[in-house]
Amino acid sequence: MNIQDYKGIYVFIQQVDGKVAGVSHELLGKARELAQKMETKVTAVLLGYQVSGLCGDLASYGADKIVLVDNKDLEIYSTRPYAYAVCKVIEHFKPAVLLYGATAIGRDLAPRVAAKIRTGLTADCTKLDVADDGTKNLLMTRPAFGGNIMATIICPDYRPQMATVRPGVMQKIKPVEDASAPVDNFAVEIPESMKDVQILGVVKKESHKIDIQDAKILVSGGRGMGCAENFKMLEDCANALGGTVSSSRACVDAGWVEKDIQVGQTGKTVRPDLYLACGISGAIQHLAGMEESNLIIAINKDETAPIFDVADWGVVGDVTKIIPLFTEGVKKAIAERNK
């Protein structure tokens, strides 16, 4: 393998049901930044069936070029067919870097590809940068030990350098209207031996809520809320603010709320404009999921709670008494503004 032969920042585009995942847009945004430093271009790698219509969108979000593998066998995600196709793309195009979203798909696909190609993969990166020591190696930084330390990792001798990144960590660029990028239709035939897992059914989970990773305002509850019923006041507050409710792990473990609104190391990473932490102590695993929020306001009755170390403003008090009063105030203020 000659490292010099490998060029370009490639991004695996996750699409499900013909919709591109937000994380893929975020990665294109980051890829642009890395491409500039590495003096190279950004290529989107799109797998699916009859998905060429998504290419314009990819260009808007930063792709200079798109490699499209359109094949009936890739209609629904399945590990080996997808891994096989991605490996063929890598073998042909020789990217220097390949990024994936750290999703239920990415975290299954990327390791399989890494093992097949024999290259390095760093998971759940929170920071990507380019080394300035002349090597232009990708610097991949990620949390370890449950978020207690950060590690910066390189893959110096193998290509592509691969990384998975969690949704909500990188930022998309402002989409460029009417952007276009050349599309390379790359044909891959998936061998029968790769089709060894049958998809018997696809069942969608019912969810009418805004995904907490898309919300701009999060009203988040922790153990200090006291009971499941008290989450109602958080919902009222979120509704008044135009946001959505999220939670710490303690409330999920206690069965008060569903896991899909859990913020933290084993939950979701969020970067809302406002994170209102209600009765959350701020254990390090929780902070890992929200400390990049633009504005953090915390209410807790314990003034030594670690959440106050990351909060921009902290209030010591009984959250179950403060929140209802606050919600009233918000409603009044908005009514005033709309007069």
Added chain:
Amino acid sequence: MNIVVCIKQVPNTNEVKIDPKTGTLIREGVPSIINPDDKAGLEAALRLKDSQGAHVTVLTMGPPQAETALREALAMGADEAVLVTDRAFGGADTWATAHTIAAAVEKLPYDLIITGRQAIDGDAAQVGPQIAENLNIPNISYAEEIKVEGEYVTVKRQFEDRYHILKAKMPCLITALSELNTPRYMTPGGIVDAYQKEIKKITRADLDVADGDIGLKGSPTRVVKTFTKSPKAAGTLVSNLNSQEAADYILEKLKEKFII
């Protein structure tokens, strides 16, 4: 049916602290546990043992103290334990680890391999699928439910907003989530049995692998730096406000920042 469960002994990261002076991890006194996702995988295997009489072998790659994790698995009901250990394996990243473990698993009879999704120390979630690739067998990740019928496994495979029902012919590998089940406790009698069993050891000499593919040398990735995150600068903390005053204070801040 033969099931091989791969487990990892990890420090309980909920109890790990940072030394404020050196900025490094304090590992002493932190209890070691079986990684939670792996324990769920072990429980899934033990349930198949209960219902279908499967033979469960538990395997770990690690230093000699990883034996304790194997003993715990035996005390929960696993039939056999294998410790893959050698200085030559040290410093391995996920690629080299998976390659080594796959070579060790090859020496055992297996129909089903179960691993955990991710370890709470490395958090990488890679070794499972990579072992499968090394063994050239299918893998199904994020298993929420596992059913075995004859030569086939049917698995409920979790995604963020949906699940797939997948069917594969064994041999195959499944990665388990800690949400899959509630693992059983050991029994006191199981602990007695566990310490009477011989743990099989597999060393470098037993494996058909190349030196360049194991340990530090076999690792495509390398850590160049570790550091603790600098705590975000503390903001303003107010106390001694009554509830109404507190509510007003927050509202005022949001107005200042144009959120309202």
Added chain:
Amino acid sequence: MDFKLSAQQEMARTLFRDFAEKEVKPLAQEIDEEERFPTETLEKFRKYKFMGIPYSKEWGGAGCDTLTYEICLEELSKVCATTATMLSAHTSLGTWPILKYGTPEQKEKYVRKLCTGEYLGAFALTEPNAGTDSSAQQTKAVLDGDHYVLNGNKIFITNSGYADTYVIFAMTNKSLGNHGISAFIVEKNFPGFSVGKEEKKMGIRGSSTCELIFENCIVPKENLLGQEGKGFSIAMATLDNGRIGIAAQALGIAEGALDETIKYVKQRKQFGRPLAKFQNTQFEIADMVTKTKAAQLLMYRAAIAEDEKPRYSEEAAMAKLYCASTAMDVTTRCLQLHGGYGYTREYPIERMMRDAKITEIYEGTSEVQKMVISKYAFK
């Protein structure tokens, strides 16, 4: 002299601690307030094979050593003394004598079921007029053909009403005094046997403590345990073995109280700083931690002695005496460190103090322990 536990014992401790924290602790307050026997925990003991920990696998036990069993009681007692009482009365008092003195038929019939938890066991020696003076047995057993007829009553019997078998003591020959007492295995369904009123207690309120009534109770001849007249020595030997369990219970109560208190004094602030920063608190804690550690060493020594020596009465008595007084002392002082909050039921410390008291009384009062110890001192 090795002060370390073996890897096996450490693993067992981890199991018991985990189980206690997750399964027993959440119920502790409730079963105390409601004075409720924890049947769900008994179910879990059965499921996880905790019912015959120190007994051999041959009989369906776990095959562990005595120390492992005592560690189980210690860990359970840290979070709930009631639960530990249920298990220790079953294991040490209800099962042990049948295993040690039973005929092969009796062992076959009862021991396996007790060790697997199919049966819950109990032990009945105490009577209204026979407490410390246990030889003053008034319950009578008269042989009539192929069975004994029992008349009398027992009080303060742990696990009563839930137990399947009771090892009970009755006078078969009053003229022989101590040597006229015999032991019997009574099944709950024997005609003439009934469970009477339940005691309302200061502590271990979830433990079932009732009166047993024998009204022409028919006990088959085969259920005589050991020989006629040997009952008293069976009772004494059983209590020797059981009192290490009570020492373990008292020790656990003291340790649990300290754990809660250390947590509390680090959090609670007065005069601008946590209580833990005041010298009084520090000295109190230092004193209690040292005492408790000493108590632990005495208990462990007794447990090891049981497995290594034929007679261990002295070690057992010292362990119970010291652990019980430590439990009483430590819980009282810990409650004091909690201040007003300690007096409320919001915190577990008042329950621990109430639970501690019984350890100075049952299975041989502290005074009895002193009698045993001084007897050995003056040899």
